[in-house]
Amino acid sequence: MTDIEDHIREFARVQPTVAGPELARFITAMRRLQDIVVSTDPEASVWDDTAALLEDVCTRLENDVAPAGVSPVGRARNLPGHGHPMAPPWTVADSSPDAVTMQGHFTRYHVGGNNAVHGGVIPLFYDFHFGLVVSAAGRPDSRTAYLHVDYRRVTPIDVPLTARAWIDSVDGRKLFVRATMTDIDGNVLSEANGLMIKLLPHQP
Incomplete structure (x- = not known):
């Protein structure tokens, strides 16, 4: 392996972690809040x-600001969406170096209209999913070069769904x-294809 390859593998690598019950409870409450905010008057x-x-909550949390890649939010592999409130609450059902299958659902927070998932949320999900494929394949950190989605049917909320992404x-x-x-x-509710490009040493 070249020195460049070694550097890429070390560069900006975000290590997964396992969240404790306290963070799991907090993220669950955050997701509940998101659903309530868009459905109350x-x-x-x-x-x-x-x-x-x-x-007041913001003031409390700001006392413990952590650098990127250190906060467990977004790295907690045992939580839906890896514990990131922006990511839809999906979890990995099966993973191999060639493919990753996820299961989950969308909620009121993700609605665009008429209880259907907002069209922009679907690419967000696939981008997250493709990133997991990169990790499962043991590839160095990559960026999305393009992401194309074909919408086949309306995607509903609050029902179990499955997504499979493969190389x-x-x-x-x-x-x-x-x-x-x-x-x-x-x-089939939607299909996607994308290009993930491996980072060079100087790229963020």
Whole structure:
């Protein structure tokens, strides 16, 4: 292995971690809050009082700000979405160097209209999924060069779904990935393909 390859493998590598029950409880509450915020219409005073509570939470957490790659949020492999509140609450069901299968669902927070998942959330999910394929393959950190999604059916919320992403081909630094998302009856809801490019030593 060349010195450049060694450097790439060490560069910006985010190590996964296992979250304790305290973080699991916090992220569950965060996801609940996200769903409630987009589905409630209280009096103005309730918004104001709740904002004060959230501002207090922010003040408490800001006392322990951690550098990128150190905070467990986004690295907790035992939590849905790796514990990141922006990522949909999916978990890895099966993983190999060639493919990663995930299972999960979308919630009210992800609705675009008429209880259907917002079209922009689907690419977000696939980008997260493709990143897991890169890791499972043992590839160095990569960036998304392009991501294309074909929407086949409306994606519903609050129902179990499955997504499988696999390596289509490899060309040097380029990793071509494909994926499908299906419902419990096997109907294809969407398909995706993307290109993940391995970082060079100077690239962030």
